[in-house]
Amino acid sequence: MPTRKGKLNKNKKFLLGRLKDLYGEDFHPIMRMAENAVKLQEIAENEEDSNAHKAALDGWEKIAQYVEPKLKAVEVTGADGKDLIPDSIKVKYE
Numbered sequence: 001m002p003t004r005k006g007k008l009n010k011n012k013k014f015l016l017g018r019l020k021d022l023y024g025e026d027f028h029p030i031m032r033m034a035e036n037a038v039k040l041q042e043i044a045e046n047e048e049d050s051n052a053h054k055a056a057l058d059g060w061e062k063i064a065q066y067v068e069p070k071l072k073a074v075e076v077t078g079a080d081g082k083d084l085i086p087d088s089i090k091v092k093y094e
Contacts, residue, residue: 030066037063 020027037059044052078084 030063033059033063 016029019029023032037056040052040056040059044056076084
């Protein structure tokens with residue numbers, strides 16, 4: 001029988017239990033990721049290095065996966081099949 005969506009399976013429960021044994025009962029991987037992303041952000045702000053900024057951005061991007069839904073591109077048209085946004089205000093990408 002499959003488990004409910006979002007429920008930890010046996011392997012994930014085991015791994016989380018082992019991590020808590022190693023790092024303390026209050027350990028949570030997403031919270032640790034957030035702590036590290038904050039440290040990377042502080043380093044990026046102190047150093048004007050594009051690699052530090054990229055590392056901070058990557059850290060926050062990974063955390064965002066857990067707290068924000070992924071958005072999909074959607075084409076919006078009216079009943080007649082024409083775009084709802086007039087051509088005069090569309091952004092042109094080249």
